[in-house]
Amino acid sequence: MKTLVNDIKENDNVDSLFLVKDKSSSITKTGNTYLRLKLRDRSGEMEARIWTFVEAFSESFSRDDFVHVKGKAVSFQEHLQLNVTHIERVKEEEIVLSDFFPTAEKDIEEMFQSLIQVSQEIKNSHLSQLLHLFLNDETFLSRFKRAPASKQLHHCYLGGLLEHTLSLAHLVLRNIGHYSALNLDLLLTGSILHDIGKVDELSFDRSFDYSDEGRLLGHIILGLERVEDKIRQLPDFPKDLSSLLKHLLLSHHGQYIWGSPKRPMTLEAVMLHYLDDMDAKINGIQQFLRTQVPEGSNWSAYHRMFEQSFYIPPTTLWEEIELPTRTVRNEGEGGE
Amino acid sequence: MKTLVNDIKENDNVDSLFLVKDKSSSITKTGNTYLRLKLRDRSGEMEARIWTFVEAFSESFSRDDFVHVKGKAVSFQEHLQLNVTHIERVKEEEIVLSDFFPTAEKDIEEMFQSLIQVSQEIKNSHLSQLLHLFLNDETFLSRFKRAPASKQLHHCYLGGLLEHTLSLAHLVLRNIGHYSALNLDLLLTGSILHDIGKVDELSFDRSFDYSDEGRLLGHIILGLERVEDKIRQLPDFPKDLSSLLKHLLLSHHGQYIWGSPKRPMTLEAVMLHYLDDMDAKINGIQQFLRTQVPEGSNWSAYHRMFEQSFYIPPTTLWEEIELPTRTVRNEGEGGE
Amino acid sequence: MKTLVNDIKENDNVDSLFLVKDKSSSITKTGNTYLRLKLRDRSGEMEARIWTFVEAFSESFSRDDFVHVKGKAVSFQEHLQLNVTHIERVKEEEIVLSDFFPTAEKDIEEMFQSLIQVSQEIKNSHLSQLLHLFLNDETFLSRFKRAPASKQLHHCYLGGLLEHTLSLAHLVLRNIGHYSALNLDLLLTGSILHDIGKVDELSFDRSFDYSDEGRLLGHIILGLERVEDKIRQLPDFPKDLSSLLKHLLLSHHGQYIWGSPKRPMTLEAVMLHYLDDMDAKINGIQQFLRTQVPEGSNWSAYHRMFEQSFYIPPTTLWEEIELPTRTVRNEGEGGE
Amino acid sequence: MKTLVNDIKENDNVDSLFLVKDKSSSITKTGNTYLRLKLRDRSGEMEARIWTFVEAFSESFSRDDFVHVKGKAVSFQEHLQLNVTHIERVKEEEIVLSDFFPTAEKDIEEMFQSLIQVSQEIKNSHLSQLLHLFLNDETFLSRFKRAPASKQLHHCYLGGLLEHTLSLAHLVLRNIGHYSALNLDLLLTGSILHDIGKVDELSFDRSFDYSDEGRLLGHIILGLERVEDKIRQLPDFPKDLSSLLKHLLLSHHGQYIWGSPKRPMTLEAVMLHYLDDMDAKINGIQQFLRTQVPEGSNWSAYHRMFEQSFYIPPTTLWEEIELPTRTVRNEGEGGE
Amino acid sequence: MKTLVNDIKENDNVDSLFLVKDKSSSITKTGNTYLRLKLRDRSGEMEARIWTFVEAFSESFSRDDFVHVKGKAVSFQEHLQLNVTHIERVKEEEIVLSDFFPTAEKDIEEMFQSLIQVSQEIKNSHLSQLLHLFLNDETFLSRFKRAPASKQLHHCYLGGLLEHTLSLAHLVLRNIGHYSALNLDLLLTGSILHDIGKVDELSFDRSFDYSDEGRLLGHIILGLERVEDKIRQLPDFPKDLSSLLKHLLLSHHGQYIWGSPKRPMTLEAVMLHYLDDMDAKINGIQQFLRTQVPEGSNWSAYHRMFEQSFYIPPTTLWEEIELPTRTVRNEGEGGE
């Protein structure tokens, strides 16, 4: 079983798999060559050193390889460091991806099946065909199912884009009945496609970062091109409908200042923007709260993007209340 | 039956009830005194003149009175004007309020019963008791059921505050199951109380305007005082719970610049802000679209607050699609 | 010869061609039907009335038709009004477009030939082929040569888009030698294509306005789609080059707040943004100064977009100086 | 020859000239006094220690002196440190300024001669005389030729102000012919004088910093005072011309928020602002790219002022293209 | 005695002095020439017509002349209009300035004597001499005593600049003792000189407007030049002191966005900014309240610059309280 970086303590003997993040050679005061490594898994990263058989080991693996490492953890200048006695490359097929990268808690295939189900709610044949093209494009799906939804802000884990997409589609289903005159087919299609450009904007094979075209063009434009590309395969797709759908993608950030080249101009675009923003923010805050609340405190650390801290009410506040096994009534008596 | 101002045409003989908006006396070139009036109902307002029996008529009614008017519509300098031959005051009890003021389309008592039902979802005894105090305070209710939700932006009609409050509470019910860890009791209470200060901020007896304390203090503060006032009657109400609830009210505008003295710091406050904002915006746009789309156009007039126009997709776009008698699936398979 | 609206004075007998902007029927106090028209040409618009043969005339033309009108100019309520005695429809082929719409001062075909010449400076075969596709696409060119560059701000006349495009390309040629390391081919291609989406964003057949897709998607996105469409026809077009070129289009507004979904990230994008912005502003101010400086004043009216007035130095300031027949030295001794 | 700080490696014996940035005495655990120094040249700075003959050495030089140093580079706590065995003061005349401070690549006197040439394009006798006064004021020139154009943002090296000034004047020459109605004399004078206040705003004898009056008044005001001072020597200088010229200086930052007390109100001021801004930005980005692009990356580090990174296209993109020995056509066929 | 424009009623016979604001000739339907005038005094302006002896009258006066007018007020299209029977030019010496322009309520010479007194509090000989130069420069004083402090915002009346200057100096005296370490001499001098550039920025001979150099350079720069000009006459004036004083002028608007090229960097500059801003705002609001509160209302009209209305508490609130004959400490020397 995987030994996680964060669990390693001084004097531990380590025998486990890691990802090589950095690799460079250096020279000791006495003139000997040694290797400096950074090893990583999903829990964090640590320094490592190879003092023996340097040349042989060095040739056997590269940066960004997964490796099997044996060694001993020692303390050097108040930091933990792994003195490696054995290291060898392992193939990507032999590792468990979720040992190395943060991964969605929910099962990816289950989420995808849910998304298929949601997409079947769509009755408009043009939109339905368009989605069909996407949801049966295996090249696309291989990235779509794995991509995170962002580098740092929300759903930043493998499967995060799928999770966020499904979550937004479900929010659309929950809220659509509340207002008359909103078009469900358009909204559902928009919710499923709104972030697909992230498949190209982000690179996520070894770490979460932006691709070159991701930085130069952004996921809104990249997604639009993917949509345009599929619509081209549907010669009867109405141009008006195409404009409306593209407008949903273009305007879903809501404001110029947040990178939307257009602000929402239809009721569907307005709702999609609010639900997407709410889902991203709530997930982002929840992720933040998981790691950034000091023990014994009800206040999170300062969140730089929000420029504030968040508060977690003391659980005692609700203790007296037995959490009800209530059947939440979602059905539509509301403002509809 | 009421003849509406907007339906009056040149040469019509008019015999109906109106509200006197302005009343002043003036003098003709030939030295005779006459009365200049503005008459109003829910459809608009028009000029009127009294040329005969001026003194007698003048004493019989005042500005802000409802009056029974007979006269003839003539055109003067390209505008319609009513030459009044008879006018007399009628009592407020004799008029139908919705003839004179824009009024919610839904029945006010039905909406109120729905709100009672929603409030019964709350299990926390403190919050439940607090709501009970509000929902049984007849003085409060007499204003709460009648108040608009704003002067111009959204739900600007009698019953609008109740409608918006109920709508927001329903949105909370629809969305609460989607995320774990959100407290339904707190959110429902917050949604029901978030705008109660508007009962005091707005005056809506003759026209929709701000009260003095409304302008000086604002509905957020006025609502907080009403909450504080009721909590004082509940000596066991936990202080922490009180802070959390008040925080929902204080932060529901989301940003300093929108008049919130605090930004949302709890997950409940974040969700309440998004749903409230979405409900206000969608209702506001829908109201705007009802009157501000030129015939034959798919684009609304320019909306000053949004600094843009809105688009209504051509209905032909969806015509081919038989609108499904679909059972919308709201239940909670979502990102929850 | 065309009689311009702005030149018509009280009591003039008019016999000329106009564009019908508005057309509606109305009824006189004595119960006769008459027609109210708005007639327009490039100099302005005026009210007109048809009092005789109303029915026959009314059937013979519609709104947005060009018409031959005879009549007499009279003054009504301090405004000039044309009493029409004869009106008949003329075909679009019979009119001179520049009588009716503001039109570039420079000859359109000459400008287009200059643009062809500039495009031949490009040595990179991919970019050269791409431009070739555009500059030989007659459907595209028929709109590109006629489109204005904006509705109100700059180059707002037929041929304005071409003029601005050519002007920007020339500015690129003038400035490219000044800095090392900037790629001329990319910059020239970017300058020629940067605003092509305006061909679709604007409608300019009868008045300058936005098209539906223009409002929903904007010229940046519409231009990108046109570029993508042509690149598809060039299977060897390098993807990196495509991203760089598209980035120029996406970022040429320079800031999110001005509708750019990306800010300039390459030196070429930075330069293109500055030169484009300078050209638009200088042309816009010059156009504004042409009509908005009160006689006898050195200050223009208040310019709403700039939130200021502009100053035209008194010509006497330079009079003493014989304007030099100087050979301006543009060649590149500069900071290069 | 100068040994640069950045080239020194562990165990090197060093014998070279440096600038003393910091100098303080300290005490070892065993109670002996030693000196802690920071030594600097144009490549960077390093720690140094004097353990022997402390008192004698200490008296022989001060902070901000140039010194001749002998010693050995050792590693202490992972940082390089120079153990000094000999140190003595050298006079400023003996050093090569560009060994110690970043310096313009172009020859300062050549640039100045170019500026003289450019200034001779000016035909207006008042402006010409004004420039003459500046360009023959040796006290002024001794600072003007040496000053950087800013502390951190662009042209931050000795001679940078001259380089930027010349560059802007050349840009004016390149662009002036493109638009009619712009006054070349005014623009050239404005470009040459626009930043002269930096001669007083910055101090640049030992490091680049702001002077007291520079911080309190800023280069715009200080430049204005220098211009006013010279104009006083020209009793016939027209007041209108003086206002126009000063307006160019006052408004060249373009926006209040960037420190301009006035926004550009003449066409000349508009163009000067754009060209100045473009020149500063392009030079600033180029300087940044020179040092802030990690090896192997096409992306620069994050630039704090721009709040983004910059992209350097892969050189392979253009490799196939033989760089043309093209005669760039700058002459004025453009939008003029 | 002067008959004020605002007091004229239909059918009044008028015989009084006015300022001619506009003058143009026009033609009646029957082909006769007549003159259209706008007449003005401090209370407002009105239309006037000359129907008889048109040519003779027309030659006898020009726009911007003061005239003696006889005529009768009639109503035309709901507006009052003066039919002139006699008109003749009067010399500027014969009119009372305050009949035509809004004028400070306080006596100008008394205010000036107060300012002299305040200036005598200054002990620093350099600052004292500097002020002496200003306060004995009759050319300067003739404008300084008459200038308004702004066109629209505050102290917009003849003598307003002097009143605001004196008021600020008194505020400095009132507050200086409250904080230790603030230099009274510097602050008093700064307060007296802070707005002197308005003497040149504004033109106020016939109406309040900006001069050309006022628009191009602004009062901050123009004031700085006046200060620099006087300091030149004081060869021993310390440069540091000069910088400090100029910094007060440059930074007194407090923020870049309000046109200050520098923000306050000394304690004196901070205090001067706050007191100046407070004095301008309170005077501006008081002026606004004088004319912009509808009868019977406690709320002013909407103030465009402040983007809000202001509230005047009902006087009844304080009625019960006998206004104390309290000797408020501090009384007296202030702008009261």
Place this chain on the structure above:
Amino acid sequence: MKTLVNDIKENDNVDSLFLVKDKSSSITKTGNTYLRLKLRDRSGEMEARIWTFVEAFSESFSRDDFVHVKGKAVSFQEHLQLNVTHIERVKEEEIVLSDFFPTAEKDIEEMFQSLIQVSQEIKNSHLSQLLHLFLNDETFLSRFKRAPASKQLHHCYLGGLLEHTLSLAHLVLRNIGHYSALNLDLLLTGSILHDIGKVDELSFDRSFDYSDEGRLLGHIILGLERVEDKIRQLPDFPKDLSSLLKHLLLSHHGQYIWGSPKRPMTLEAVMLHYLDDMDAKINGIQQFLRTQVPEGSNWSAYHRMFEQSFYIPPTTLWEEIELPTRTVRNEGEGGE
């Protein structure tokens, strides 16, 4: 007598009182347990270690206790560290508060007596009674006299809230006479109560921080609740007066962006905002200057909130001037 942390030097034997800020146990390389402490007083904090009698000592005191410590200061890795030989808890009554926390320089009881005096200027019986309730509420006063006025920005020391309150009240007295029509009673009451919510917003028993309700509700709201609470005890308190007073509290930050839910709408609110802001800024800058000006410099460090540095004029500037023994009018009652 107290030995201050900042005065301790290497090798000093220390015997004094401190506050325990942090306390944790750790293990040496040789396996022995030791204690790591942070000790603090008003001058700063330092590391300390307990190597002997670890268990016994550890049980005798906790974090946030005051302790009597004996030990020796040694240098470890370039930092000073106290090796503790003896430590024991002392009671809070035995310490001098101002040894441990920054404390107002002025005597708290004297300041409070001044405030009482100021409050007696108020003649309005309602306001006077209201203040009486506050100034005789011992529970309130015990916090009010001790609270700082903010965590970091101004008056950040024990007694700071009282000092700032008194200072603002004195500023009101100094300035009230300067403008007619301002109500002294309202302004004085507003100045005394404007920040009372800080009593609840901040916690200041061991360090200056925000309380939970302080973060969730803020001092403006908390102060309003305290005022409301007292007004409830005064049944005759006029509602209008209550609104006016609360408006002063709500609007005293002046702008939405600074957390005011309302902007000042009365003249009193405008003045209170300016004087409060000026007092906070001047005190904040003075505090900052006390510690943040490097020796030998006239410029402070960069102030992050102001985004600038501040300048202290060289004292030599005023030296020549014998500081006048001037009797500044106004002296006396102020914060001096």
